Amino acid sequence: MDLYRLAAIAALCVYAIALASPANAAAQMRIVSLAPSVTETLFALGAGPEVVGVSQYCDYPPQVRDLPRVGSFLTPNLEAIIALRPTLVVGLELSSDVREIRALNSMGYPVLLVSDDSVQQIETSIEKVGARIDRQDDAHRLVAQIQSQIAAIQERLANAKPLRALMLVGHQPVVAVGPGTYLDELMRIARAENIADAVGQQWPHLSMEFVIAMRPEVVLDGAMGTDQSSSSSFWEKYPTIPAVRDHRVYGYAEDPMLHAGPRVGQSLEIIARKIHPEAWDRETVGADK
Known part of the structure; x- marks a missing residue:
């Protein structure tokens, strides 16, 4: 039928x-x-x-x-x-x-x-859903909380020098976070220059030749998960990459990082702490965790 x-x-x-x-x-x-x-x-x-x-x-x-x-x-x-x-x-x-x-x-x-492709879209979506289900006040409070989280991290990173960074979601093929995604926006808020932006695609497939040539200073590798040693054999083949040379290749958990939504502030802090850990090593803004 x-x-x-x-x-x-x-x-x-x-x-x-x-x-x-x-x-x-x-x-x-x-x-x-x-x-x-x-x-x-x-x-x-x-x-x-x-x-x-x-x-x-x-x-x-x-x-x-x-x-x-x-x-x-x-x-x-x-x-x-x-x-x-x-x-x-x-x-x-x-x-x-x-x-x-x-x-x-x-x-x-x-x-x-x-829509959820940017921080603004996430906030607007929360407001739209809240209005539709008669929870406007809850939506306003949630958006205010997100904005407060983001503002606190921006303040903490106000004097941080932007670093060249790469964020991967997989190795086979090498898939990166590109422009037009909320994760790319979070990288910029976290004072990172996303090397994948040069490709102009939301989820570009990158060659290792491109990665080597762009010389990222920090790599966030989703294929590693939370096990920092799980992809060592993958990266140890590329010692000329500054992030590899300086031991600044970090894994991250898919949850919450790949989940656009109310936990966007939490995802931003995870990214920011890996790109600029020094901002949390000093007691300049707020209390450390």
Whole structure:
């Protein structure tokens, strides 16, 4: 049976049940999230109990691990979403042309799409979600907290000299963080010059010849995770790279670093501490951890 026809039949069944049960109109919201950043935002705003389905990539906070999975923002499972009887589906703007999203809209399911490619977009998304689920005050407080975290780190790094840096998410192939991503923005806030910006792609595949020629002074390597020795054999082949020579190749955990959303301030601090550890070695601003 055609996907749209099947979905339409399911939608009619849900509608009929709703008409037969007036009490359902007063029930709490049933929210389906199609992206990790959206899920984290919903829980950060206190709407966790109203989340009934999440994307296959959602893993934070821990409570989401037991929730039904409904695909992802680019490959949503229409039947699974409809089966959860959502009163709101929240996804990313990137999926606005995905046919399943268009189908949900055409069948009358409320859909809210947000963006998370920059700090400003993350903050705007939090405000939009908060307004839609009637948690405006919580959204204002969360955005203010993020702005405070970022401002404190900017103040701490005010006199730091920018360093050439490279942030990788994988080795095979070598994939870097490039311009137009929130992580590239965090690197700039952390007083780093991202060598991958020269390529002009959001997630460029780099050759080691390029990396050697650009001479990064700091490398953040996601393939290493939190084990600093796990990729030593990879980097020891390139001793002329300043970051390798000076033992400034650092691993990082994917969580929270690769999760755009409410923990953006935490991710920024992780990056900043690795690029400019000296700013935390002195008691100039705030209290050290």
